[in-house]
Amino acid sequence: MNVELRKIEKEDLEQLRQWRMQENVTKYMLTDPIISPEDQIQWFEKISNDGTRVDYVILVDNEVVGYYGITNIDKENKSCEVGFYIGDEKYRGVGVFSKAHKIIEDIVSHDLKLSQIVIIALKDNPACEAYVNMGFVIDQSYNNVCNKSGIPYKLVKLIKKVG
Numbered sequence: 001m002n003v004e005l006r007k008i009e010k011e012d013l014e015q016l017r018q019w020r021m022q023e024n025v026t027k028y029m030l031t032d033p034i035i036s037p038e039d040q041i042q043w044f045e046k047i048s049n050d051g052t053r054v055d056y057v058i059l060v061d062n063e064v065v066g067y068y069g070i071t072n073i074d075k076e077n078k079s080c081e082v083g084f085y086i087g088d089e090k091y092r093g094v095g096v097f098s099k100a101h102k103i104i105e106d107i108v109s110h111d112l113k114l115s116q117i118v119i120i121a122l123k124d125n126p127a128c129e130a131y132v133n134m135g136f137v138i139d140q141s142y143n144n145v146c147n148k149s150g151i152p153y154k155l156v157k158l159i160k161k162v163g
């Protein structure tokens with residue numbers, strides 16, 4: 001299984017739009033957006049001109065299976081956040097994220113020259129345990145919630161030093 005990342009292109013937008021609204025993705029994300037095709041094109045134009053982020057699709061053997069974004073790039077504090085999902089369910093649980101994350105760590109430390117990666121996740125996302133096993137440390141002082149459809153969800157901040 002060959003896992004690669006490539007920067008998002010226009011032809012990826014419709015697939016990403018559908019995955020981002022898919023129940024088994026959006027229930028683990030911090031927002032539940034309803035995204036029209038026009039919204040998606042606007043989003044792409046906005047992110048293409050945003051120096052604080054780099055957005056990729058995850059490829060398995062040349063097939064697009066998910067999204068991995070580096071956001072909130074903060075050169076001063078040498079920090080960034082990451083957000084990701086595997087949209088195609090048959091590619092979950094087979095090590096795609098682990099491999100994609102290794103590539104991201106390399107980009108973050110060598111290309112962007114940052115030293116810290118942050119994940120803000122829903123506290124009840126079972127994947128948080130995996131992030132800890134990958135070397136992320138929970139910031140115990142972080143105590144935020146996000147609201148989805150009027151329901152508050154506890155968040156957890158996970159930090160990993162890289163490079």
Ligand SMILES: CC(C)(COP(=O)(O)OP(=O)(O)OC[C@H]1O[C@@H](n2cnc3c(N)ncnc32)[C@H](O)[C@@H]1OP(=O)(O)O)[C@@H](O)C(=O)NCCC(=O)NCCS
Binds near residue numbers: 085091092131
């Ligand atoms: C979280 C997610 C990206 C993991 O991707 P994946 O390719 O399935 O993960 P991998 O197969 O590389 O597994 C990596 C590790 O995480 C663990 N893991 C993955 N998904 C898990 C889950 N839902 N619950 C518990 N552990 C999980 C695996 O067991 C593995 O641990 P190991 O290395 O000790 O065996 C994927 O499940 C997903 O897209 N979830 C929905 C969206 C989401 O939660 N995004 C993250 C928001 S913070």
